[in-house]
Amino acid sequence: MHKLADTYPSACKKHDVPVWVYIASDLSMRFHGVHSFHAFPYVVRAGGMVQAFGPEMGHKAVHPETGDISLACEGFNDKNTYDRQTPCDHDYLRKMARRTEPELLEDWFNRDVVGIFKQHHAFDAEGSSLATRRICLYPTIPITRTLRSCSLMRTIIP
Numbered sequence: 001m002h003k004l005a006d007t008y009p010s011a012c013k014k015h016d017v018p019v020w021v022y023i024a025s026d027l028s029m030r031f032h033g034v035h036s037f038h039a040f041p042y043v044v045r046a047g048g049m050v051q052a053f054g055p056e057m058g059h060k061a062v063h064p065e066t067g068d069i070s071l072a073c074e075g076f077n078d079k080n081t082y083d084r085q086t087p088c089d090h091d092y093l094r095k096m097a098r099r100t101e102p103e104l105l106e107d108w109f110n111r112d113v114v115g116i117f118k119q120h121h122a123f124d125a126e127g128s129s130l131a132t133r134r135i136c137l138y139p140t141i142p143i144t145r146t147l148r149s150c151s152l153m154r155t156i157i158p
Contacts, residue, residue, distance in 0.1 A: 008106035
């Protein structure tokens with residue numbers, strides 16, 4: 001993720017939230033079939049992003065008696081005084097996406113992302129993405145009815 005962030009065509013000179021968090025969040029939203037940034041808190045709670053990226057993203061805890069899941073995120077700056085429910089605000093994601101020039105984003109994806117994926121053997125000998133062949137790795141999370149309704153999960157889970 002850090003390699004992708006190092007080459008991302010951000011228009012910002014300074015980032016309060018690391019670029020890799022934006023990329024990971026955006027990818028996680030797309031994997032869940034969600035395109036509205038307002039749904040980011042849902043994706044964080046339902047998906048495995050917090051577990052996949054460790055304590056830097058946040059901590060999930062299950063209440064022993066009720067089974068309720070609580071999420072606490074430290075965040076990446078000291079601007080907020082309230083408890084955070086997500087690693088970053090959904091509005092930050094929206095603004096970051098809006099600031100990125102579409103042509104630069106397309107060039108980045110076609111050049112840098114493909115190169116980094118090749119380094120990590122994300123393509124087979126024919127040049128097809130392994131993800132398109134439904135070889136996707138997910139953290140061990142309970143599959144709920146909500147997750148089954150997501151478009152990507154429908155292609156993986158019968």
